[in-house]
Amino acid sequence: MSDSLYQDALLKLAREAPRQGRLEPNDVSVRLDNPLCGDRVRLDLRMSGPKIAELAHEVRGCVLCQAAAGIVGLHAVGLDRAGVAALAADVDRVLSGQDPVCDALRSFAPVASHRSRHDCVLLPFQALKESMKGG
Amino acid sequence: MRLRDRFPLLAADPKLHYLDSGASSQVPADVLDAVTRFETTQRANVHRGVHRLAEAATAAYEGARDEIARFFGARREEIVFTSGTTAAINLVAHSFGDALAAGDEVVISELEHHSNIVPWQMLRDRRGLKLKVLPVTEEGRIDLGALDGVVTRKTRLIALAHCSNVTGAVVDLARVVAAAKSAGAAVLVDGAQRVPHGPLDIPELGVDFYAFSGHKMYAPHGIGVLWGKRERLEALPPFMGGGDMIRSVTFERTTYAPPPTRFEAGTPNISGAIGLGASCRWMSGLDWPGIVQEEMRLTGRLLGSLAKVPGLRVLGPLGLQQRLGVVSFALGSAHPHDVAQILDRHGVACRGGHHCAEPLMERFGLAGTTRATIAPYSEDADIDALLNGLDEARRLFA
Incomplete structure (x- = not known):
């Protein structure tokens, strides 16, 4: 059912996504667009060596994209490149219908059967991976 | 015979309210x-x-x-x-x-x-x-x-x-x-x-x-x-x-x-x-004067109903002069993908997004809109379902 996408936990995560806004000054700033729907994510990172010391995200997108950015806000600080790759792989896992390692990603399980919405969830994580390319 | 029944896909699914003909119409037998x-x-x-x-x-x-x-x-x-x-x-x-x-x-x-x-x-x-x-x-x-x-x-x-x-x-x-x-x-x-x-x-x-x-x-x-x-x-x-x-x-x-x-x-x-x-x-072979009149009646009804939805903004002419039944709207700050997803739950197929018209979206300061298109096979029930779906979307997101 489509409406199972919009469970309370996911709506809350989208509404109260931690670390919304811009981070200035920053070491890395990445903007990614989804060309199909116009969703846009901007991610600012401050680094401490190879690890993310602080971040902020700004989303112009749907609830799924906002909630996914909320996961980034909750879990990305402290990660290095390998940690980011592991988090992104966990998102791929939940979108392919498997159990995620990170419990917070369970809210996205109903998205697995909505292929046209996968990119909405993936965009913030793609921005996160993109922002770590230099590291 | 209803015009809708000449379209096998629509005839086979009475609960489908297909309002996405602006993207692809259905095909008659x-x-x-x-x-x-x-x-x-x-x-x-x-x-x-x-x-x-x-x-x-x-x-x-x-x-x-x-x-x-x-x-x-x-x-x-x-x-x-x-x-x-x-x-x-x-x-x-x-x-x-x-x-x-x-x-x-x-x-x-x-x-x-x-x-x-x-x-x-x-x-x-x-x-x-x-x-x-x-x-x-x-x-x-x-x-x-x-x-x-x-x-x-x-x-x-x-x-x-x-x-x-x-x-x-x-x-x-x-x-x-x-x-x-x-x-x-x-x-x-x-x-x-x-x-x-x-x-x-x-x-x-x-x-x-x-x-x-x-x-x-x-x-x-x-x-x-x-x-x-x-x-x-x-x-x-x-x-x-x-x-x-x-x-x-x-x-x-x-x-x-x-x-x-x-x-x-x-x-x-x-x-x-x-x-x-x-x-x-x-x-x-179709009665086009009759179809155009019906399309315009439905378009007018849709525009009139949308005007009463709190927080909803129609992107386009509100009157029927020099317009067709392609109706786009933004529901508060709700993203059109989310709106279209809820509408789908009501059997309503609508398009949500920037409609391959990003400069126009930029012009109106929007990321996208939800779009309903009236076609010759559209009926009042399609608009009823759309309005019901919008009620739910508004409760959820607006």
Whole structure:
């Protein structure tokens, strides 16, 4: 059912996504667009060596994209490149219908059967991976 | 018989409220039958073999061209088959556009579909042209008042949508043609959203090129038409090279076939063309005054109902003058994908997104809209379901 996408936990995560806004000054700033729907994510990172010391995200997108950015806000600080790759792989896992390692990603399980919405969830994580390319 | 029941997909699913015809219409049984008949009794390549099937396939393919020409008041040699509106516009951007020189100007508008923006940007970059943009009014119409300032003696082409795929506004082509004539420019019209809503005498419009797609006018995907004035087409070089478009080939020199085959290199989408011909034949048999009246009644009801939804903003004319039943709206800050997802739960198929019109979205400060399109098979129940779905979406997101 489509409406199972919009469970309370996911709506809350989208509404109260931690670390919304811009981070200035920053070491890395990445903007990614989804060309199909116009969703846009901007991610600012401050680094401490190879690890993310602080971040902020700004989303112009749907609830799924906002909630996914909320996961980034909750879990990305402290990660290095390998940690980011592991988090992104966990998102791929939940979108392919498997159990995620990170419990917070369970809210996205109903998205697995909505292929046209996968990119909405993936965009913030793609921005996160993109922002770590230099590291 | 309800018109809806002539569409097998709709007849099989009474709970489906299909309001996404602006993206792809549904296909009536008559068209499906014509395509199946070709594939099961006449399938062969065209313009090549002499065997019975090849003769039958060629007759069916060229017969479809005749049907389409008749439906649009055109000559058969003015009907060029393409894969759709996008391919038709790209054909003109190459064959017409490559004769343009640095400093020449092409005029488009702020509400164009990307397929009537990007080919001209690419041409601009190839040839050093200037691309000028007519603004859009608050009502979502092309501001034709700006024509005088934008069109100059350097203008070579004005390329506009007949009906906006976002706002539903229909442009006054007579004014555009008059402005183009005064500058000696040609006019290309993107007719993709206009042709599903009734017969049209294209030559009478006074334009030079008119592009449209089959899949929005009850025909299969992957087929479309570039109509061009005969003298315009005769003056154009081919776009793509290959089989079928030549008169003779040697290693030293190739001469080209006359239009329309000059522009139809390679094996065409034969069954698609036959489907489009069948669609024109099917449309010819409909009571269009009655259908247009019903489409407008439903559009008026939809616009009136949307106006009462708190926080909802319609992007486009609120009245029925010079507009078609393409209705876009933004529901508060709710994202159109989320709105469309909730509508889907109510059996309503709507489009959500930027509709391949990002500059227009930018103009109105939106990331996207939700779009409902009224078609001949639309009914009050479709609007009821849409409004019920919007109630839920508003509770959830707004």
